[in-house]
Amino acid sequence: MLSPRLFHKILGVAFFLFPCCAEGKPAGNRLLPSFGHLLEDGRDEGFIPGFLLLVDNEVKDVIRQLEHRISRLEGVLRFKKMITESGGKIFATNGKKADFDTTMKKCKEVGGSVATPRNPGENDAILYFVKSSNTYAYLGMKESLIPGKFQFLDGTELSYTNWHLNEPSGKGEEECVEMYTDGTWNDKRCNQNRLIVCQF
Incomplete structure (x- = not known):
């Protein structure tokens, strides 16, 4: 079960x-007996x-x-x-692109959050969508108050990273993180449209 x-x-x-992916009419509701x-x-x-x-x-x-x-x-x-699935998390995409704030909003609306890899397996699960769509995706982390230092959206320190060579390089100008099609990360401005990938 x-x-x-x-x-x-x-x-x-x-x-x-x-x-x-919805087609047709939803199935009818089956009600349980009333307790009176x-x-x-x-x-x-x-x-x-x-x-x-x-x-x-x-x-x-x-x-x-x-x-x-x-x-x-x-x-x-x-x-x-x-x-895709990894480490008890389910990752999903609707195939659409959005800026970072919209990505956060869309994921929250459905009870999830922006995909946040905390180990190589989860990074690969997200990479699956990035490669399939041949586009970059935002990750659930942002730059802290210290330029060049990034953290998870809940404010905790990154316990796993996969930065591309010489990244992060924005030094306060690029507050968001995107995943490249090789699975490595880059700091990027948050107003760019990237693939929406949520985790549940």
């Missing part, structure tokens, strides 16, 4: 990618023996159906080369 955390990650990815009016002590005034077991089985059935649908959706997204 999927953990709640993985379920939410996959759901976030689905909402992020849905507009670019509960008394103050929590008992249902129309309690039927075995009802809770029936509801429990219905909930389990709905969960199984959701897991099956999520598994199929994940397969489609992998097939269409729209998601």
Whole structure:
């Protein structure tokens, strides 16, 4: 069974990618039986023996159906080369480009954040999209108050770097970080349009 955390990650990815690959009408909603009016002590005034077991089985059935649908959706997204995974993180792109602020906004809207590699495996997962699109992508880090020193967006120090030779070189003029098509990083002005890659 999927953990709640993985379920939410996959759901976030689905909402992020849905507009670019949606076709047809959404499936109908299946509602669970109503509990009616509960008394103050929590008992249902129309309690039927075995009802809770029936509801429990219905909930389990709905969960199984959701897991099956999520598994199929994940397969489609992998097939269409729209998601990658590394170290428990899921990375996704909608194939669109934007400046850094818009990239942050788009990722946040779907429950994710800007892709932030913290090790070589995660760097490679992001690089997959950069190579496939043959374009650069922003990473989830910015220059600190000290020119030439970069940090993660939460303010913590970089624990992993993959700077291109002689980078960073902007010295206060280039506050964002982009990934080149060889997987190395470069500091860049934040107003350029780069591939949107989010992590969940």
